[in-house]
Amino acid sequence: MKKTYIIQSVSRNAISPEKGSIVWQLLDAADGRLRKVNGVTTLDKAGAIESVRSIYAREIPLVDELLLHNEGDTFTIDFSEFNQLQGYVEREMYLDMQHCERLSGLSRRTWRIVAVLTMLVVLWLGWMLNTSMTKFAQQQPLIHKHELP
Numbered sequence: 449m450k451k452t453y454i455i456q457s458v459s460r461n462a463i464s465p466e467k468g469s470i471v472w473q474l475l476d477a478a479d480g481r482l483r484k485v486n487g488v489t490t491l492d493k494a495g496a497i498e499s500v501r502s503i504y505a506r507e508i509p510l511v512d513e514l515l516l517h518n519e520g521d522t523f524t525i526d527f528s529e530f531n532q533l534q535g536y537v538e539r540e541m542y543l544d545m546q547h548c549e550r551l552s553g554l555s556r557r558t559w560r561i562v563a564v565l566t567m568l569v570v571l572w573l574g575w576m577l578n579t580s581m582t583k584f585a586q587q588q589p590l591i592h593k594h595e596l597p
Contacts, residue, residue, distance in 0.1 A: 451527065469486065469488060
């Protein structure tokens, strides 16, 4: 599976004197999707990066390739050999994410619908209670204080 990316930005942070993080913001040239790739860095005493490892095993060849390029560069990477060696099935990166995004949107809408329906039920029950109490009160004879035994 070949992919072409444009490196939008690279940010480096020192987490401790010996550890750091690096984040690449990539733009997929094929469909215009943004993608973040994270790495953990080992720093030398001067704070310069000695080594970088990917957080996810599947991103190892991507991080290795990113180390060869700078911000603004465009590069193409072929994951086929790595996927075959690791036994990974080739898949589109964002298919599962799109499914999760749809479910997330559905759950938000579902909660709104449930909240509105709950409010409607509470209002309807209040109205029914008010109506029945009013009818009950109208059917009862009035008792004056002087008529009490």
